[in-house]
Amino acid sequence: METVSGVKRSLISTPSDVPTINQEHGPSTDDVRSVQRRMPCFVYILTGFSALGGFLFGYDTGVVSGAMLLLKKEMNLSSLWQELLVSVTVGAAALSALAGGYLNGIFGRRICILLASFIFCAGGIILSVAPNKEVLLFGRLIVGLGLGIASMTAPVYIAEVSPPHLRGQLVTINTLFITGGQFIASVVDGVFSYLQHDGWRYMLGLSAVPAALQFFGFLLLPESPRWLLQRGETEKARLVLDQIRAGVNVEEEYESIRSSIEEETNDAGDGSVLWRMLTYAPVRRALIVGCGLQMFQQLSGINTVMYYSATILQMSGVQDDRTAIWLASATAFTNFLFTLLGVWLVERVGRRKLTLGSILGTAVSLMVLAAGFLLSAQASPPVTFHPSDPSLHNSSCNTYGFCESCMLDPGCGFCYGKNGTAVVESSCLPVDVANTESAAAGRCSNGTQESTSAFWAYNFCPTSYSWIVLMGLILYLALFAPGMGPMPWTVNSEIYPLWARSTGNACSAGVNWICNVLVSLTFLHVAQYLTYYGAFFLYSGLALLGFVFVVGCLPETKGLRLEEIESLFGRRLCTCGAGSQGVHYIRPRLELGALRYGTLEPEGRIAYISVSTKLK
Numbered sequence: 001m002e003t004v005s006g007v008k009r010s011l012i013s014t015p016s017d018v019p020t021i022n023q024e025h026g027p028s029t030d031d032v033r034s035v036q037r038r039m040p041c042f043v044y045i046l047t048g049f050s051a052l053g054g055f056l057f058g059y060d061t062g063v064v065s066g067a068m069l070l071l072k073k074e075m076n077l078s079s080l081w082q083e084l085l086v087s088v089t090v091g092a093a094a095l096s097a098l099a100g101g102y103l104n105g106i107f108g109r110r111i112c113i114l115l116a117s118f119i120f121c122a123g124g125i126i127l128s129v130a131p132n133k134e135v136l137l138f139g140r141l142i143v144g145l146g147l148g149i150a151s152m153t154a155p156v157y158i159a160e161v162s163p164p165h166l167r168g169q170l171v172t173i174n175t176l177f178i179t180g181g182q183f184i185a186s187v188v189d190g191v192f193s194y195l196q197h198d199g200w201r202y203m204l205g206l207s208a209v210p211a212a213l214q215f216f217g218f219l220l221l222p223e224s225p226r227w228l229l230q231r232g233e234t235e236k237a238r239l240v241l242d243q244i245r246a247g248v249n250v251e252e253e254y255e256s257i258r259s260s261i262e263e264e265t266n267d268a269g270d271g272s273v274l275w276r277m278l279t280y281a282p283v284r285r286a287l288i289v290g291c292g293l294q295m296f297q298q299l300s301g302i303n304t305v306m307y308y309s310a311t312i313l314q315m316s317g318v319q320d321d322r323t324a325i326w327l328a329s330a331t332a333f334t335n336f337l338f339t340l341l342g343v344w345l346v347e348r349v350g351r352r353k354l355t356l357g358s359i360l361g362t363a364v365s366l367m368v369l370a371a372g373f374l375l376s377a378q379a380s381p382p383v384t385f386h387p388s389d390p391s392l393h394n395s396s397c398n399t400y401g402f403c404e405s406c407m408l409d410p411g412c413g414f415c416y417g418k419n420g421t422a423v424v425e426s427s428c429l430p431v432d433v434a435n436t437e438s439a440a441a442g443r444c445s446n447g448t449q450e451s452t453s454a455f456w457a458y459n460f461c462p463t464s465y466s467w468i469v470l471m472g473l474i475l476y477l478a479l480f481a482p483g484m485g486p487m488p489w490t491v492n493s494e495i496y497p498l499w500a501r502s503t504g505n506a507c508s509a510g511v512n513w514i515c516n517v518l519v520s521l522t523f524l525h526v527a528q529y530l531t532y533y534g535a536f537f538l539y540s541g542l543a544l545l546g547f548v549f550v551v552g553c554l555p556e557t558k559g560l561r562l563e564e565i566e567s568l569f570g571r572r573l574c575t576c577g578a579g580s581q582g583v584h585y586i587r588p589r590l591e592l593g594a595l596r597y598g599t600l601e602p603e604g605r606i607a608y609i610s611v612s613t614k615l616k
């Protein structure tokens with residue numbers, strides 16, 4: 001048990017969807033059922049408009065790969081500039097997510113969402129009219145600033161306006177919008193890839209449309225009642241709560257938020273919020289769990305799959321650029337589809353089981369992916385033909401004996417002929433730096449391929465094991481998307497008490513973006529050092545570590561009111577997971593002078609007995 005302040009903070013009151021015994025202020029079971037029966041339409045509208053932030057997150061991170069194919073030709077971009085244009089957005093998102101915690105605390109969720117959509121709009125317009133690469137870089141930086149704020153604010157806002165029995169589902173809808181945004185971005189990429197001149201302007205600029213929609217929508221939508229109460233705007237808070245609970249008696253919810261804010265204010269120690277979070281054990285544990293989940297989400301390699309799916313598919317044998325782009329949209333669609341499964345499952349099986357099943361499945365499918373690459377590497381065709389052209393002799397490509405090592409060098413590609421299904425007369429040649437679809441010289445150089453009937457493989461080797469890679473990829477998405485995709489966002493939106501919520505979400509979103517940039521920027525280098533199968537075995541190992549972390553540390557939060565969740569972190573870290581396996585809590589309610597205790601039953605449901613025993 002914590003100190004007295006810890007006990008007071010970890011007070012449990014009755015969740016609205018659990019029938020209660022002898023409760024003083026609670027809604028009757030009929031009230032509760034009627035909330036669940038009535039469709040809380042307004043909450044869905046609020047969720048839809050805030051999740052547009054998730055959509056923009058997905059769109060802006062997803063669209064850039066297709067835009068880059070056109071931009072690099074039109075603006076003659078070096079690989080440094082390409083990397084800069086991709087990573088400046090993610091880097092800016094990491095910084096602005098961290099700053100978003102402060103902004104959320106001061107200005108509230110609504111203003112932050114308005115600010116993010118305004119920034120997205122401005123960024124989209126700048127990108128669509130950019131006359132040169134410097135302005136493009138500036139536009140991508142602006143978009144990143146919006147991304148960071150939106151990524152941490154939308155889940156918090158949705159969690160704060162949702163009723164407990166729908167909260168998991170509604171916050172998961174935000175991730176559904178992220179993956180939806182990635183899918184739409186890939187379709188837009190596919191469509192505008194036919195417009196060789198200026199197609200990228202439409203790709204990058206179109207994001208201004210949903211951003212404007214969100215901006216105007218939020219001018220009319222309310223602030224989070226929890227934030228309003230925290231700022232002392234009690235009347236407004238009650239009005240908003242009435243409005244979003246569709247007229248059901250909100251007295252108990254209002255009281256429970258008010259009393260937990262009162263306790264927080266009384267207990268508030270000295271120092272900044274972050275310092276208080278780090279020095280107060282239950283919140284520190286929640287922060288470790290929140291940041292750990294976000295870290296393992298990224299370390300299990302989702303964005304190597306999302307950003308490089310076209311490349312991965314090419315490596316598995318799909319040769320044509322345009323086919324690869326459309327197959328990449330099939331990948332994004334699979335991610336979207338299985339996130340939908342997560343929305344359906346989250347309130348049925350709970351966050352913990354969903355995350356556990358998903359991360360274990362992710363680890364296994366990464367092994368399948370790695371095995372596919374390993375078999376392809378072992379069956380990699382040898383170099384059998386050394387062309388006499390003296391201009392090719394000085395290149396490092398000349399030193400490779402197999403396609404596998406040739407393909408891993410970004411400066412080289414594999415040029416080969418076919419006899420039936422057998423690879424013949426194969427060479428490793430330097431790539432044409434202006435256009436990686438052909439070799440710099442020789443049989444596979446631009447314009448000569450047709451007459452010589454030679455095939456050019458850049459980034460992949462001709463192999464008969466590509467189906468295993470394809471199967472691993474689909475399996476990966478099907479198992480990652482329902483759990484490890486959305487749960488880190490969903491869990492983070494609910495595990496912190498109100499005073500620490502925006503800072504906690506800012507930190508964990510920052511960790512997500514930082515790990516995102518680390519993994520996606522290092523993928524090609526890791527693949528070069530460890531080969532592709534080594535890289536995927538590495539991600540699989542990291543996912544297994546994540547599994548151990550989730551087993552030990554993630555408690556079940558399903559069905560609990562936000563004010564009750566902190567108590568799940570009352571025990572030592574790595575025993576928190578036991579909370580969902582039947583732990584008994586005894587929580588004296590000191591300020592009321594009455595003793596209440598609750599039993600946390602399997603499935604995270606809490607049964608209540610309120611005992612009117614005076615402590616004094």
Ligand SMILES: O[C@H]1[C@H](O)[C@@H](O)[C@H](O)[C@@H](O)[C@H]1O
Nearest residue numbers: 175178179302303306485486
């Ligand atoms: O939860 C999301 C989602 O899974 C996306 O597909 C991924 O690109 C993001 O990085 C992640 O945070």
